[in-house]
Amino acid sequence: xxxxxxxxxxxxxxxxxxxxxxxxxxxxxxxxxxxxxxxxxxxxxxxxxxxxxxxxxxxxxxxxxxxxxxxxxxxxxxxxxxxxxxxxxxxxxxxxxxxxxxxxxxxxxxxxxxxxxxxxxxxxxxxxxxxxxxxxxxxxxxxxxxxxxxxxxxxxxxxxxxxxxxxxxxxxxxxxxxxxxxxxxxxxxxxxxxxxxxxxxxxxxxxxxxxxxxxxxxxxxxxxxxxxxxxxxxxxxxxxxxxxxxxxxxxxxxxxxxxxxxxxxxxxxxxxxxxxxxxxxxxxxxxxxxxxxxxxxxxxxxxxxxxxxxxxxxxxxxxxxxxxxxxxxxxxxxxxxxxxxxxxxxxxxxxxxxxxxxxxxxxxxxxxxxxxxxxxxxxxxxxxxxxxxxxxxxxxxxxxxxxxxxxxxxxxxxxxxxxxxxxxxxxxxxxxxxxxxxxxxxxxxxxxxxxxx
Amino acid sequence: xxxxxxxxxxxxxxxxxxxxxxxxxxxxxxxxxxxxxxxxxxxxxxxxxxxxxxxxxxxxxxxxxxxxxxxxxxxxxxxxxxxxxxxxxxxxxxxxxxxxxxxxxxxxxxxxxxxxxxxxxxxxxxxxxxxxxxxxxxxxxxxxxxxxxxxxxxxxxxxxxxxxxxxxxxxxxxxxxxxxxxxxxxxxxxxxxxxxxxxxxxxxxxxxxxxxxxxxxxxxxxxxxxxxxxxxxxxxxxxxxxxxxxxxxxxxxxxxxxxxxxxxxxxxxxxxxxxxxxxxxxxxxxxxxxxxxxxxxxxxxxxxxxxxxxxxxxxxxxxxxxxxxxxxxxxxxxxxxxxxxxxxxxxxxxxxxxxxxxxxxxxxxxxxxxxxxxxxxxxxxxxxxxxxxxxxxxxxxxxxxxxxxxxxxxxxxxxxxxxxxxxxxxxxxxxxxxxxxxxxxxxxxxxxxxxxx
Numbered sequence: 001x002x003x004x005x006x007x008x009x010x011x012x013x014x015x016x017x018x019x020x021x022x023x024x025x026x027x028x029x030x031x032x033x034x035x036x037x038x039x040x041x042x043x044x045x046x047x048x049x050x051x052x053x054x055x056x057x058x059x060x061x062x063x064x065x066x067x068x069x070x071x072x073x074x075x076x077x078x079x080x081x082x083x084x085x086x087x088x089x090x091x092x093x094x095x096x097x098x099x100x101x102x103x104x105x106x107x108x109x110x111x112x113x114x115x116x117x118x119x120x121x122x123x124x125x126x127x128x129x130x131x132x133x134x135x136x137x138x139x140x141x142x143x144x145x146x147x148x149x150x151x152x153x154x155x156x157x158x159x160x161x162x163x164x165x166x167x168x169x170x171x172x173x174x175x176x177x178x179x180x181x182x183x184x185x186x187x188x189x190x191x192x193x194x195x196x197x198x199x200x201x202x203x204x205x206x207x208x209x210x211x212x213x214x215x216x217x218x219x220x221x222x223x224x225x226x227x228x229x230x231x232x233x234x235x236x237x238x239x240x241x242x243x244x245x246x247x248x249x250x251x252x253x254x255x256x257x258x259x260x261x262x263x264x265x266x267x268x269x270x271x272x273x274x275x276x277x278x279x280x281x282x283x284x285x286x287x288x289x290x291x292x293x294x295x296x297x298x299x300x301x302x303x304x305x306x307x308x309x310x311x312x313x314x315x316x317x318x319x320x321x322x323x324x325x326x327x328x329x330x331x332x333x334x335x336x337x338x339x340x341x342x343x344x345x346x347x348x349x350x351x352x353x354x355x356x357x358x359x360x361x362x363x364x365x366x367x368x369x370x371x372x373x374x375x376x377x378x379x380x381x382x383x384x385x386x387x388x389x390x391x392x393x394x395x396x397x398x399x400x401x402x403x404x405x406x407x408x409x410x411x412x413x414x415x416x417x418x419x420x421x422x423x424x425x426x427x428x429x430x431x432x433x434x435x436x437x438x439x440x441x442x443x444x445x446x447x448x449x450x451x452x453x
Numbered sequence: 454x455x456x457x458x459x460x461x462x463x464x465x466x467x468x469x470x471x472x473x474x475x476x477x478x479x480x481x482x483x484x485x486x487x488x489x490x491x492x493x494x495x496x497x498x499x500x501x502x503x504x505x506x507x508x509x510x511x512x513x514x515x516x517x518x519x520x521x522x523x524x525x526x527x528x529x530x531x532x533x534x535x536x537x538x539x540x541x542x543x544x545x546x547x548x549x550x551x552x553x554x555x556x557x558x559x560x561x562x563x564x565x566x567x568x569x570x571x572x573x574x575x576x577x578x579x580x581x582x583x584x585x586x587x588x589x590x591x592x593x594x595x596x597x598x599x600x601x602x603x604x605x606x607x608x609x610x611x612x613x614x615x616x617x618x619x620x621x622x623x624x625x626x627x628x629x630x631x632x633x634x635x636x637x638x639x640x641x642x643x644x645x646x647x648x649x650x651x652x653x654x655x656x657x658x659x660x661x662x663x664x665x666x667x668x669x670x671x672x673x674x675x676x677x678x679x680x681x682x683x684x685x686x687x688x689x690x691x692x693x694x695x696x697x698x699x700x701x702x703x704x705x706x707x708x709x710x711x712x713x714x715x716x717x718x719x720x721x722x723x724x725x726x727x728x729x730x731x732x733x734x735x736x737x738x739x740x741x742x743x744x745x746x747x748x749x750x751x752x753x754x755x756x757x758x759x760x761x762x763x764x765x766x767x768x769x770x771x772x773x774x775x776x777x778x779x780x781x782x783x784x785x786x787x788x789x790x791x792x793x794x795x796x797x798x799x800x801x802x803x804x805x806x807x808x809x810x811x812x813x814x815x816x817x818x819x820x821x822x823x824x825x826x827x828x829x830x831x832x833x834x835x836x837x838x839x840x841x842x843x844x845x846x847x848x849x850x851x852x853x854x855x856x857x858x859x860x861x862x863x864x865x866x867x868x869x870x871x872x873x874x875x876x877x878x879x880x881x882x883x884x885x886x887x888x889x890x891x892x893x894x895x896x897x898x899x900x901x902x903x904x905x906x
Binding site: 165213 | 461539564566568594600604607628630632644645646651666667676682693701838859866896897906
């Protein structure tokens with residue numbers, strides 16, 4: 001019976017009359033058309049129970065041999081999970097079914113036949129290696145676990161757009177094919193651009209800064225590309241970045257925005273995704289207070305006081321952070337200017353202890369990182385808006401003025417003071433849902449080993 | 454005086470208290486802080502009128518010499534347009550000012566100084582070559598004309614997302630770095646992907662089709678990349694594509710969706726952008742009836758009857774279309790299968806006149822193009838969901854099964870019947886606002902000649 005060839009039907013003029021969530025008291029005893037794929041089946045010989053899944057959930061189909069033609073009954077009986085079918089049938093009450101109703105088919109169309117058994121169950125959480133799942137990602141994404149993750153991803157995107165629009169930000173799009181490295185030298189993917197070399201943008205940084213001239217408050221939600229040769233559970237070669245930039249504010253304002261934005265996102269998930277959270281077994285982070293803020297220098301001092309080996313000016317490894325911070329959101333602020341890109345504004349020297357020495361190795365920057373445990377979610381700063389200062393800083397970082405001429409020329413026309421941040425969508429999703437692997441926070445991950453599907 | 458060096462101030466703790474639109478009766482005689490850039494000035498010797506522009510419009514500042522320190526007055530007098538300033542001052546009524554109020558400054562901060570005069574006025578519509586404008590795009594985008602265009606672009610994006618969400622579509626993101634040409638052989642940008650060759654996606658086609666398995670109704674709004682060596686006013690190398698795909702429907706359903714989507718977009722612009730439309734001098738297209746639909750074969754017959762030289766199977770040039778259609782939206786449907794990509798479903802042969810000859814050169818496809826005048830805005834079709842048919846079609850088009858293995862393997866698990874379309878955002882904006890050049894429908898255009906800014 002397993003090898004029986006089942007003919008597929010054309011969709012023809014059959015269309016769904018009701019989604020699963022619309023099968024309710026109001027349609028009892030009516031004939032409806034439901035369409036979807038088979039998420040599970042129970043075979044009791046002359047009776048089959050089929051769970052038919054659509055975008056919103058399952059509808060139970062009760063298939064009795066004596067009430068359908070033998071061909072159709074036998075076809076349904078031998079259909080594998082994942083096959084798509086359409087059912088015209090009558091809605092009846094069924095106290096034992098999960099949504100209290102079931103459908104007694106009168107006509108059936110088999111729309112698409114699954115010829116193989118998927119190597120994982122839709123009910124499974126992660127019983128199998130991620131590479132096997134990713135090789136069949138389209139089917140993997142049918143799993144309840146990922147369905148919940150991506151429903152919440154959708155809430156995050158919508159709530160971020162809503163929050164930013166309500167705060168007078170306008171959505172922009174900046175080019176992904178660019179002439180020069182935005183941040184100088186970091187890992188870039190080269191492109192053949194007609195007869196020239198170009199690169200994939202690793203961030204919309206310079207463009208979003210320029211756009212504050214014309215639109216003041218801008219945001220972009222778009223892919224960024226980083227040729228990081230690392231094999232970790234928290235890096236992607238292609239990721240979605242939420243980039244926000246605002247004129248006439250500084251990094252402290254942007255920290256407030258980011259804090260409120262995350263708060264709004266969590267609140268939206270709390271309102272819209274109780275079912276998904278329950279199914280994932282996730283408690284949302286406590287959002288009763290603003291995120292704590294610690295300066296880089298204070299953190300280094302604390303680490304040194306607990307006998308960790310670290311010098312002022314060093315990056316702080318995830319391992320060290322893990323020893324200090326639990327699973328919570330917090331800001332590390334005022335990083336050494338030397339650790340930040342050329343466009344980041346330095347703090348005024350007279351605020352520093354060694355301002356009189358002329359030594360600028362201890363210059364701080366108006367910058368912050370938003371962390372969750374040891375995971376960096378976002379970086380932000382006040383940006384340099386004065387051309388002379390910007391050119392000085394580029395020189396310090398060894399960047400060619402000529403290569404950035406297209407950017408520098410804008411500064412002749414009065415770029416407003418501005419500040420902003422970039423926030424990684426997949427990492428935010430990882431943090432909120434406590435996902436182990438960033439690959440499950442995106443549809444089709446890209447990394448050093450994976451370019452397909 | 455023009456060469457006087459004007460010192461810039463730090464923003465410090467100054468923040469805007471009111472946007473221009475918030476300067477109203479409710480704040481008369483109050484001291485407010487307004488911040489923005491100088492969009493125009495009139496100098497009457499001891500009195501200056503400064504238009505201070507923020508994201509929402511202009512506020513008039515009345516600067517009297519005798520009421521400010523001489524240094525500040527002289528600085529303001531010599532400041533060029535585009536410079537950014539902050540004003541603390543009192544709101545007074547002024548019947549002659551455009552928004553009925555003006556501000557008498559008590560304190561002034563000069564935040565950013567424009568050292569050059571821009572080669573175009575913010576009031577100008579297009580007095581200057583587009584290349585000069587694009588070289589200074591950030592300043593160009595301050596022009597009223599483009600501000601209006603991009604406000605409407607924002608309405609289009611928001612209304613499309615709103616419409617699709619209301620119709621149970623979920624937003625997805627698909628990889629832009631891919632292993633093989635989606636549509637086979639068309640102009641692609643190659644990338645160095647670590648040690649391999651890869652390409653920039655010219656469309657999310659295969660991915661969005663796969664995603665109908667897990668999410669049924671999906672859309673993506675994201676950049677697409679086409680290495681078209683053409684120099685025209687309607688092609689970009691990087692454009693925003695609105696991609697929509699839906700399970701369990703065919704191309705006729707998707708035409709209805711697209712028709713309604715455009716209708717909803719136009720209605721949203723009509724509700725939200727009257728001021729911008731007026732300023733642009735644009736009448737929105739008449740949307741009282743659904744768009745007309747003509748089959749490819751009928752159109753060819755009509756053209757032949759009007760003595761145009763064209764054969765069945767030929768593409769239809771913009772020039773020929775221009776002779777038949779005015780500035781209106783319409784669909785051309787049922788294109789020859791030979792003109793469409795491998796994933797497009799053919800119409801059932803028994804519907805064709807020459808179904809019995811076995812000759813498939815006249816096979817039609819379940820496809821449509823949405824046109825506006827001679828401009829193609831969108832292409833859509835029913836897709837092939839059966840693996841054997843898809844492989845046959847790939848063979849016919851000379852594509853390697855092996856190169857698409859990562860895609861074909863999904864079809865072993867029952868891909869649902871589905872249909873969809875891609876819609877070009879910039880072209881839609883061009884059509885609605887009757888823009889001459891597609892470059893003005895995007896922030897930073899990319900073409901064969903332009904990679905910066």
